[in-house]
Amino acid sequence: MSDVMTDRFTTSDLVEKVAANLHHKLGDLSNAMRDRLSTRIVELEGEGAIFDLLYASIEGNVENILYSLRHDIVVDNIEPPSAAYEYARRLAQRGVPVSALVRAYRLGQQFLLEQAFQEFELVDAEAEQRAAGLERVVAVTFDYIDWISQRVITVYESERERWLAEQSSARANRVDDILAGSETDVDAAEAVIGYRLRVPHLGAVLWVHETGTQQDQLSRFTKAAGAIAEHLDSKRLPLVIPRDRASAWAWFAVRDDVEPDLDVIRSLLGDAGGPPVPMVALGRPRSGLSGFRRTHEEAVKAQQVATVRDDPNHPVTSFGEPGLKIASLLANDLELTRDWIHDTLGELARDDEHHDRLRHTLLLFFQHESSYTATAEAMLMHKNSVKYRIASAEKALGRSISTDRQAIELALTACDWLGPGVLIT
Template identity: 30%
Template sequence: MAPSKDERVRHTTRQLALGLLPDLPAISDSILSRIRESMPELGRPEVLEPGRAACEANCTALLYGLVHGATPSDLEPGADVIESTRALVQHGVAHEAVIRTYHLGTSFWSDKWAYVVGQHCADPTLAVAVLNHGVRFLLNWLEVVVARLTAELRDETERLAREGSLARVAFVRQLLDDDVVDIQSAGRRLGYDLTGPHTALVLTQHEPTSHVHLEGVAHELVRGVGTGRPLFVHVDAATMWCWVPTPHPRKARNPPSSVRVGQGEPAKGLAGFRRSHHEAGEALRVARLAGTSADPVTRFGDVELATLCSRDVAAVHHFLESKLGDLLSDTGHARRLAETLRVYYQCNSNARAAAAKIGVHHNTVRYRLERTAALLGHPVNEERLATELALHLAARLQVPLKSPVQDVQ
């Protein structure tokens, strides 16, 4: 019985593929040359060896697939293919560039297969069938390999990004702590000028379930602070450190509600890089103590006294209660009295100036000050330093509220 057309196609394909086996090294070298001609960026010496290994592994897999009549389910790339492709990523070759090399290689193989079929198949009908069979095999192989390698490349890229991020965080932590630092070398490594003026920001996401891209928020914030090229350090999923090189920063714009920001004061050089970062962290610590009453962006300059006085939270609460007493009550009346006293101190104890600033009659200010003195247990101008400090801290820190006092006015 004469063999069927399909059997003749498979047999001819196998014979042609077997005939190509001795040419495998030359075919692999030719593909590598075509890729390097089309993609000069891959001509770097460190990329050449993994590129050659990938060509050899893929050419061998392709040819043996044709010899053995492999089906699409048999076309999974082997460990050598995956390993050599991962090596390309490790040497900085982009995902898109790696995939393009596979398209170039498949194009070369299609041309090669068409040439071999034309040279050895005298029967035009059989030649067309064998050509189509080989090309279909090549395209199926390309589809399967690209899908698998896309996943591998994504995993490898993410792994390298994680390792790079961890190394960057570790290096910046060392920069913040070490006494001896080559500031020029460190700046080159970070891509950031450490010799100039810096304003630091610390961002935290205090609602982890909120879907906020913290790095995107950071980019938006630093654009509002200054125009220099910033430094970003992604410390963890909920924390970012930023430095903006500007001597005259603006206050960062408000972030999304799930993000809190501490902003340091501008300072110069490596010492300033460290100090502004420390200040940003301290401002954020005070913002946490203030709870829901904190500004979305807390500048160190606005809370400097609070940072100095709030290390021992229990002692702060005791100090506020002892100095302000019932002025800490959670009533509109107590808040009006406290605000009036704050403005009165700001106006150098001038009741008329305070009344003008608040927008009430000066007799109202005097009445409120009398009520305040009754709550404090002494005239408002006695113990002014401690009382004014207590008012400042109470405005910036969340303190236990006392039972309401009677609202007379």
């Protein structure tokens, strides 16, 4: 904009005069702006060093704007205040949302323009010249705020990403120490991981199949863990530790007598988003520091079984389910387990629908104390149909089911949990 001339001075002279007058009040102006921002933006409330840093950031930015106005310097030739960058970093470290930082600059701009308007009103100049001068101040202030906002947001986001990575790494390292049994300072560990250790816990492993996973699943795991925590009536946020892009460990603070409903949890997983829908393996409730380790170990064993089983229709596995403990032991050496099952069950170990029905019926028969009536009721079948299947199972076995019954039942349990990985193809 060209200068508006009067007999006394140009618009540039007027702008320079107003900027100089404001600069003489820089300390009071910065204090007043800090009070305005900390009052209007609750996230910026603070004391001590962080409050002083807010003042230094304001002072540096206001001084830059006034310097640009007094000497007609374009924004790109100004150095950003180091205090402004450091303040953005501190907010990122404290988890203050970036929206609060952006709003601070907008409100600061508003406050400075109010002060500039008042100064223009005090200057003896024509209305047209004051309007032209104020228009220049508005333009320069807007350009500066737009320019500095982009830079402090970039600083904030970089620091937030770095800070979260360090925090996540510190939490993961401390959890590893707890699981290894090398952590002795419970209070320090709780402070780092943000989770209480002197309470009953329920450990979990959440994962998706690595194949086809193109992105980090942490947000999905966190959402699923939150829904599970609500189902468990947990009063605290779950601890979720990512292990890689496709798996995470979790702990829930629960009551000693909590009984997870696996069907409910299965339905909650669908709400976490997908595909892929997360799979979950649970330990059993355990108390204290040792319980934190124990329930996790159980969840890992349950995951191992679920991974071998690889059944998408069975996305939730609990270490407390009947037969899971035995299956977790047998899953440690699948080749040896497979050979033993083939020797024990013979043709009954074949991987097809017919033999699967026979194995399922015989296992239920054993679980119901070899009662045809009780088994028929459990399967909603006629008792004679159960008898026929048991006879067919004995034929496939090549011997009576009363011969080495314990081994047969154990092998059937392994087949039920470990699936095709231990069957005859």
